[in-house]
Amino acid sequence: MTQAISRPTLTMAEKIDSIDALCARARIMPVITIAREEDILPMADALDAGGLQVLEITLRSPHGLTAIRRLREERPHLCVGAGTVLDRHMLDAVEEAGAQFIVSPGSTDDLLRAALESPVPMLPGVASASEIMVGYALGYRRFKLFPAEVCGGTAALKALGGPFGDIRFCPTGGVGPANLQRYMALPNVMCVGGSWMLDSSNGWDAVRQASADALALLD
Template sequence: MSATPSKPSMAEKIGLIDDFCGRARILPVITINREEEILPLADALAAGGLTTLEVTLRSALGLTAIRLLREARPALCIGAGTVLDPAMLAEAEAAGAQFLVSPGGTAELLQAGVESALPLLPGISSASEIMLGYALGYRRFKLFPAEVCGGAAALKALGGPFPGVRFCPTGGVNPDNLRRYMQVPNVMCVGGSWMLEAGWIAAGDWARVTRVSAEALTLLD
């Protein structure tokens, strides 16, 4: 009789977040509108150097995309974004997501994240929200919407009372401010969608997606 695998501790899940964020540096935030876009879009991002992808559950195809990418593109790291409640968390976990991202955090969702085998990166927009997650063992958060919440200056200020906390700012991040965010010591990666212009995707201009992705990474060198 085989032993049941033990659930990762919060410290181990923090390590997993550090690993995928450190490798990603830029986390594309993807919303799938047509099933035929899934593989070519992921391939275009990967060709540009972006191989850790956040597939949002904003569309009905989010879970389909996660399942397909986990099966057809196993070399990529695929997370589920816009996870709003424990039921969505469970669906994303069942679909094969490797990490979870939420725009905010309720007590129920944060507790479900503690109990999940997957690392959850909960969204915050204030020090009080950080403290709610901190009490449950969270040390990694998404600042959202980053620019509206004060941008790089807010992240620097949060570094004082929360020296062990690190962030993935998302919302308003673009090539003009990318470097400024990444220069803040408590930023581990950034999330964005500027490389995913709707017109390029509708036209199947995958070469442009690849080029803009690669150009963004050069800004961090």
């Protein structure tokens, strides 16, 4: 079994800086659910070839932790994070697997406080101003807006920019090529997350091309 990587605990300011850096590198963060273990490396390689090197591996399948471990060991140049982290136990598991960042679909007080003690930066999920304020009181300043389009999309982000001027978001859920540029044009959006580029039914080169096409929209 892969041993947990020993890392010093970071301050919240350092964690915010780390999130900012990985989002700047990502611009588009693929949200990946691994259906088969044999897909782990081909999927990552196709995304990498298309220019996407910051990967969120969700725990929506039983292969999530395995994928994080293998990618950290076999593709060390990629930045590999864990998504769909729902509680303290999942947080401990992904930290042990070597996740470099953590993403949750929503926020609970227990998860937010557990992540404060973790050496790995977390991007907590929020869907309302009230949820932002709960995280804000604990020091969080970077959030995942989910599900972004259902929550009001770019109009909601513009509105939230008023009372929360120092908050930045990674909107996920309903983001795709048709609205990608509108999201990324907002000053409080760091990067976006999505899965539209992950369809491998036409082969791994289609994933590579979809990734490259998405990034080209931002150039």
